[in-house]
Amino acid sequence: MPAHAATADTAAPEVAAISLSRESITVAATDVQLLTVDVRLTDDVGVAEVDDSAGGHTPFLLFGSRGVAVSLVLGTGTAQDGVWTGVVAVTSDWAAREQPVRVVAQDDAGNVLDVDPRTVIETPAVAVRSSHTPVVELTVTPDPVYPNGAVTQTVRVIDRDTGRPWPDLPIVLAGDNACPEDVFGTANARTDSNGRYQRVLPAGELHQELMCAWVPAANVPGQRSTRIGGDTAFARYKFLVRATPAAPSVPAGVNVDVNGQVVPAIQGKVVLLQRLSGSEWRTVGRGVTRASSRFTVVATPPGVGVWSYRVYAPGDEQHAGSMSPTFTIRGT
Missing domain, CATH: 2.60.40.10 (Immunoglobulins)
Structure with missing residues (x-):
């Protein structure tokens, strides 16, 4: 029997530093500005990059008050001490000051880091100057509705700065599982000259209770479309x-x-x-x-x-x- 038995690794990865490619960003309307996030992670056995159908990709970072998910991949260094990089799309509905709020990583031994980096390191922030943000309002009528009854969805979009209706604007209408912030969609409707869109979900079927609408941001090569100015509503049944x-x-x-x-x-x-x-x-x-x-x-x-x-x-x-x-x- 060896004099010193091997000790199992029980220590989770640690976040040592975070840096951002820019300190400030200016973004307007449906435009997108990309921000690169670098996270230095250390671990004795090595941080693992995992793609799991149930848990998603790790390591990842949540950025900003809306918790926008950013997948991280090893950029420089090693799994034991490396800089993991990701890109986040900044849109005009971001708050004036945003920063990373959560880092999740695991190592090859299965130990998991799940931490608000602001509690352990000095965490940088980006200043966001935005203008002409689309503001979306979604209503569902009647409220409540009988089961299998017709439901009317009405979307209204205005310019946050001017208060004017936003005509001819692509929007996404979805329901249930497509409504969380980390799910993306393709435009399936467009506002009219009064900044409105309306559709009737016909009688004869039980419609989704949770409904949502948002404006898709402008596409950026290599990035999936993200959402701006979303709103949700519930079809309450009686x-x-x-x-x-x-x-x-x-x-x-x-x-x-x-x-x-x-x-x-x-x-x-x-x-x-x-x-x-x-x-x-x-x-x-x-x-x-x-x-x-x-x-x-x-x-x-x-x-x-x-x-x-x-x-x-x-x-x-x-x-x-x-x-x-x-x-x-x-x-x-």
Whole structure:
């Protein structure tokens, strides 16, 4: 047995220094200015360059208040002590002063560095002077909308400096997974002469809840298009409630089943039977949806005459509350 057993490496890489190719940048409208970032990383066994389908590329750096991802590749030196380089596209919607906010790297032993460099080294910043930034506003109507109902998306783009509408401007409309900041897209729409674009997503299908719009920056050779002035909106859906009494009239004080269904399908959803009393709706019964999303509640006309009812499905984290159309039961 050797006198000194080998000790497993447990130390993560360290960030020793960061430098930027420029101290200040001027950028306007949809133009792009490129900024080179150099990060000196050290590690006893060597920093590893990894491309993983789940975790992405390491090492990488996040730059600025929006956390723009910058992939790093070894430029000079060695894996044990080298300068790793990346290029970030600076657009006109950047803040006036931005700097690296996160560095992630791993070594050949699997140790991971994940640090805000501002906490361990003097971290440089770039001053950004911008003008004529496109400001994007995305709205979705109606709000809320019934499942499978038509949804209208409206995009409005103005010039931040002048407040004027921005006509004939390419924009990207996307949804769900295409909305995070690190995902890129190709223009699929264009504003009209009033700086607006509108489209209707037709009825008959459940549309994506998270929707987004942004202006693609001007293409730069060797760089993917990035986004400027993005906005997001949610298509909030509300329950669709149907309810029908088993009989249109019964003797006063006699129970009558009210059968219905809640869409989208949900089991165990509490629904409330409400009766109009004067000008107020009062809860007079409740039921729970079955696996089929159907329910049965019991109505009891309290006296002779025509009584108005409805069934209300309260909202939850994913859907707004909604009620069925009003129906009547006559007490005889």
